[in-house]
Amino acid sequence: MTALFASSAFIAVLPASAQNLPNLGDTAREELSPVMERRLGEQIMRDIRRNRDYLEDAPVLEYLNNFGASLIAARPEVRGEADYDFFFFAVRDPMLNAFALPGGFIGVHSGLLLAAQSESELASVVAHEIGHVSQRHIARMIGNQKQDALIPLASMILGALAASSSPDLAAATIMGGQGVALQRQLNFSRDAEREADRVGLQILQEGGFDTSGMTAFFGRIQTASRAYNDSLPAYLRSHPMTTERIADIQARTRNQRYKQRADSLDFHVIRARMRVLQDSSAQGLREAALAFDSQLQQKSRPQSIAAKYGLAYIAFRQGAYDKATALVQEARALMPPNKSMPLASLGIDIRLNANQPGEALKEAELARSQFPMSRGIAHQYADALIAAGRHADAERYLRDQAQLYRQEPQLQERLAKVYAAQGKQSLQHLALAESYALRGSLPAALDQLSIARRAPDASFFDQSVIESREKEFQARMREEIKERQAGR
Template sequence: MFGVYPAVQHHSAIATKKNVLRLRFMQILLATTLCCTSSICSELAVAQNLPTLGDTAREELSPLAERKLGEQIMNVVRRDPDYIDDGPVSEYLNRLGDKLLDASPDARGEQRYDFEFFAVRDPVLNAFAFPGGFIGFHSGLILASQSESELASVMGHEIGHVAQRHIARMLSSQKYDALIPLAALALAVLASRSSPDAAIALAAGGQGLAIQKQLNFSREAEREADRIGFQILRDSGFDANGMVSFFGRLQASTRNYNDNVPAYLRSHPLTSERIADIQTRVLDQRYKQIPDSLDFFLMKARIRVLQDPTIQGLLDSKLAFDLQMKSERVEDKIAAKYGLAFIALKQLDYLKADSLYSDAKKQVEKNPVLQPILTRSSVFSSLSIEIAIAEKKYDYAIREAEKSIEQLPLSRGLVYQYVGALLAAQKVGQAESYLRDQLVLYRQDAKLQNLLAKVYEIQGKQALQHIALAEAYAIQANWRAAMQQLNIARLEKDAQYYEQSVIDAREREWSVLHKEELVDEKRKKIGI
């Protein structure tokens, strides 16, 4: 919720009304979640028995509680229709983020956050960080990035906010009565994506004075995040000038749209002082040209299509790709062909999608510098699998997925596609065996559990289906739903000794967590 970038595009009154209604619903959810956080933080801090090291932020909000808070917010965000749940996009962002963090491991902090980077569907330039290492990017900001170094600079800046625990430090200065305004601030950031008017209303409804104090605090946090972000960018081998160029364009957009930007956004100014500070740091660095990866261009093409998948949106994207085809840069041409193939897939023109994808692949094969992308890019290979499944060429899709997974064994998106291809080919037993093996390695993957539940449903294994659903809910810390699924599983006719044993074990484990959830709900009702 820090590092907010100014809005440069506005939506219709209809879109504004839709977002106001949705955001009011989200406000209730987040305010409810955050109202009880003081008790959660206190209990978790006691349970950890952490030593006091003179950091007031540590005393107010433990790293564990901070992560829990972030997960609670993300549970709401993931249900938002504008959350981009796309394997290739998610993998690209997280791979880029991991590259930055691997070069600067101290940025994870002593709490060793497992960062998660994600995208939301909105043309407004914006990015934000939630507590505990969750960092979001608007599709508009990704498309506005003219180089991979520019996108990495924004990512580094947001990592800096998390690494410096700015949210915990904010709360330490405001005490727990700042939690409700903090919820309103988080919502205002989300509201600013599509509706400046909604953002103003939410901010005003969240105790404006407290919010203003929080934002005044964050001015120094912005400068601190700049410095941390610059160091991360430099250490990971990206062009530090990317931060200067991107911030410069944002500053220009602020001047152009200043009258329409909400006040709380203007209190995060992209000042000349901040840009000058980064420019001074760049001057001390030896210049080296950093080429952008082809994956960067492919991911941008994919984001452009996902940003607006309506009929008109696809037509607009096609015009943009047709114009991009005239570029002299080979990466632009390949990405444009990729984007046009993705559009054809969305329009159910599978033959055209296959033809365009093949053309893009041939262009890559002709270029010795770009050839390695064919074996290193899940963004590229995943589209081929998507098209094959759509064309009902299931055996081909399975072979392509197996080959890609062999080359990219850590790709979660390819794993999901592979299971999808197996299920489409009615190879349910093979899908079950594969999912079980994957869950040994990635037990905390809710998508795998949901896929396994789907497999069990096809097989008619009802008890196991509901156990898998319970596991998925538990991963998301939704203990009420998890316990409900266990109760359903227990009553199924095919729940034998093994299934009952699993249910009993999970029930003992989760009942404590469920009781804590009920206590929190009771506190909310009585206003504690």
């Protein structure tokens, strides 16, 4: 998976598209502006979202963003003067890894979520990444590089990251005449990691998490990464030695009282879901089922609920809908109602895929009342309306939702489906154009607008909208081309 800035003892790789950076403006500036930083992050995210290992999974995304929001709420000043709009997401990768991108985008590897034994451990890593964003490490890193005309930005970042994973590659980078600036970048990264640790620790303390979760998880990372990290000489490390960081954190928390914090039920449920998503091959599902069967033997209610959820999710993916329904009911019997959005979401998915639209709509209506703020449930409610043939209701609902949540391409995609069922060709392709534009595919959006213009039912009003959106998308395309050329 790809990233611009890796954290802790973790490794990441710069995406090829990030080498075509937007125009950074005045080279005398010491750091990237918040606006340009966000635009750069969005540009990188467009490529990440197109990667097959990006997990566009509603329950996982919702859990991570709710969890991240709770950390930020514990220390709101981490939004800083830039007032970052954070977005947390997951990628399918077994490595213990997490990373921050410019502008407040924070990625978590599936392996990291599965390795975390508690929400305090997960919080320690996510809070650390929030610290990178809060302290504007990425903007400062890029700003510092702009003052050194000897080295291209992308090459310097790649060289620093290569030093963590390949001594030979790092040596080649240094021999290429980039040694001085590379060393400068490495030094900055060590300071940045220490600073992010301090900010992360403050978030944990104020959020009521167990601060020992940070040292416990860093110890696990140290064990997992020793083969490729601790063997490097100190001057080639882009991050402090894990033992050094653990010692520093232990010194800061030595006199603090132990805080026991109960994990949320959804932490266990989402880890079960992630186990299935990480490897959905036949062998992967067999191994996951064995792990869930073993988990059931622990006789812990949260673990049992999560294990039954995991087995239900496997059955769902295998098309065994009756078995999946029975397992969901068993999981629900173990807990009070209104407790788990992922469990409610899976129940709706099972009914939809089993071609039971009436039952799906009942489950979706109940879930909407239980989880009114859930975007995933909102999308599933629309799916249930469509499956039940209530296209007029679905259209009204989706149009209202699209007005409230203008940045969700999923709403436009569902609108296109409703319009297609109603035979509204022009509106169908207009909605598809909007969804493509929201996902950053402007050429595809313009193609859909051309189809919409030629549709036999395109009204005068539709033609006006098409013309307006064409002008806007074409202007955005010209601006993106100009930025890419300026960044070369």
